[in-house]
Amino acid sequence: MTNEQPRPDRILEIANGYWATGILGVAAKYALFTHLEAGADTAGRLAAETGMSERGAQTLLDGLAGLALVEVHDGGYRNTAEASAFLVAGRRADLSGYAKLKFAQMDKLANLPEVFHTGGPVQAMTEVADNPHWEEVVPAIAAQSVPVAVTAAELLGLADAGEVSILDLGGGSAIFSSIWLELNPSARSTQLDWEPINAIARRLLKERHVADRFTSVDGDLHSVDFGTATHDIVVYSHVAHQESAEDNTAIFARARRALKPGGTFVVCDYVVDDDRSGPFFPLLFASEMLLKSRKGGTWRQSDYRSWLAEAGFEDVSFHATPSPATLVFAR
Structure with missing residues (x-):
């Protein structure tokens, strides 16, 4: 004592x-x-x-x-x-x-008392397709996913997987596609995102010399068709925290339909313990979602298990990464 x-x-x-x-x-x-x-x-x-x-x-x-x-x-x-x-x-x-x-973004902290009082953003939302801030934001946030994408590729055995088709939902900079296409010269990837963001992704992948195996589809992931039994891997990286529980469940179900038999749905995000005792960064990041998102948050492992089960996935696993993000694999 x-x-x-x-x-x-x-x-x-x-x-x-x-x-x-x-x-x-x-x-x-x-x-x-x-x-x-x-x-x-x-x-x-x-x-x-x-x-x-x-x-x-x-x-x-x-x-x-x-x-x-x-x-x-x-x-x-x-x-x-x-x-x-x-x-x-x-x-x-x-x-x-x-x-x-x-x-x-530090000036936005002045709004926090009202944000916590009302339970959501107090300023007009800026997450629209034609916002010029994407040119700054998209490349800036890409780097955080580099070690995660490498870890995911290792866990999936992607380098030796041969001709695989990847669908990247709301992929932003296409950092997952970029790293995976470099590791596997037989892979092809399609990204679904807003047109200005896809333009940034195409430019970045051209710089990495993999743009010839990358296709982009312009549109909103809430409404664009993902296809049926078309892809070996579907990626959903740092999108779940922006979405409501209902929207995540609906997107997960559509992702499952887009997968070929035996395919893998890969979710990357900040995941909270079921008892909300940790980890530190996901717990802290929830406040950013309160500031910027109407319905988003940092979700628990049990939330992901529930949504994925409802979407029809039977095999769900969680994997730590060399970052605050967690990888969730569902088959």
Whole structure:
């Protein structure tokens, strides 16, 4: 038994958490991690490379050291392994765009008291096909799915699966299609999403030299026909949290009809434990859905099991990934 008294440290860290978002967002804006990776390892060198003041560069480095994203090394600074993997420009899993996106959204937090009071968004919804923000948002959120798509491919044995047909529902940047088509030169993929988003996906897949095996269908996944017994794999990545329970059930049933016998439905999302005790990130992300979505949320494992059973799936499994997201396989 311990007599140790509670300390305020963690509460103070949480209350000042916006500084972590701000420091990371500014560091991403100035490509600080990319400059560090290239050898600009002091405040003076970073100031010269980025155009910020030397005082600003030093303070930013101090903050990043406090966040354990950079470390002091041989009288200078260097990226931690985590920052090197996920915050250096040009790397496929680079989350710098995501960090800048979250920094730009901080002003929306002022609406939270009313959002929690009313149980939903208080500003006009922006999730429409012709919103120009897709050019920024779609590439920015793609990187978070890179390790998940690789993990899913390994679990599915996709590289050696031969000629498979993939349907990606609301695939956005087509990051799953991109990675899977690279791993399997015999695979083909079709993405269903809004036309401006599909245009971004086609451009990104052209850069990866796999666009010749990628087809896009423009439209709303709630109404466009998925086909019948057409695809070996149907992917539903980071869409379930935007949808209601009823819409997810209906989409799952249509996904099952689109699968060939023996095919696999792959869901990727932030999944909450049945008793709502964790994990941390999915529990926190539910507040973002309250802010931005009329009916969405972070759903429990039991919710997915129920929806998938109602859709006719009999074999359901959950798989951890090297990210906060969980993979759900249903057959």
